Amino acid sequence: MAGELEKLKVVAYSDPEFNNKISDGEFSTLMNPEKYTYNYKIETDETQAAGTSTVSPKFSKKLPENLELDFVFDRSGVINGFESTKDGIVDDIEKFKKVILDYNGTEHKPNYLIISWGTLLFKGALTEMNVEFKLFKPDGTPIRAIAKAKFQGFVEDNLRAAKENNQSPDLTHYRTVKEGDTLPLMTFHIYGDSKYYLEVAKANNIMNFRKLKTGQRIFFPPLQKQS
Secondary structure (H helix, E strand, O other), X not given: OOOOOOOOEEEEEXXXXXXXXXXXXXXXXXXXXXXXXXXXXXXXXXOOOOOOOOOOOEEEEEEEEEEEEEEEEEOOOOOOOOOOOOOOOHHHHHHHHHHHOOEEOOOOEEOEEEEEEOOEEXXXXXXXXXXXXXXXXXXXXXXXXXXXXXXXXOOOHHHHHHHHOOOOOOOOEEEEOOOOOOHHHHHHHHXXXXXXXXXXXHHOOOOOOOOOOOOOEEEEOOOOOOX
């Protein structure tokens, strides 16, 4: 229905391919967040060569992003449909923890999570959470709290290479021959210079580099750095 409020949803899975959903492993927020934060980190190698006074950081890789998100729990009566109960928000938080915090029995790791809301679609696992209790009944039962959670994102190994699509000549590459490809042309795309095609042919035991087969998989070794 147009204009219907969409709730942020967390769904838990036992496997990193997200095929096996955990029983009762779904949680929808009581209140949608006011904000969420993506954190990105670039890993660098700052090893300093002998005899040099300064070092220029070398790019290594982009680490998977982190997501920071707050979850609100409230049984004070201000949210329609979530009136106060005997145990306040205790049951709500325990259900939430079962989805995002519990270890899965076969993997011995936290559940794999998909978090979705609007344009947000995040795959990852919980790395850190703290719960701040903010309002209580006269007997001390908590009826309002905020859970501040941090999640580590990831992509499956078979998708990571495709997403990064590295072209650096000092990395190992594999390419599949497409119609019209030649070894010199493929070598140029990898190394920026076609002169290395004989080395690639030797590494792949290719006897006739002029006749590549469509669908053939070719290994492009890292280049030896020239001093």
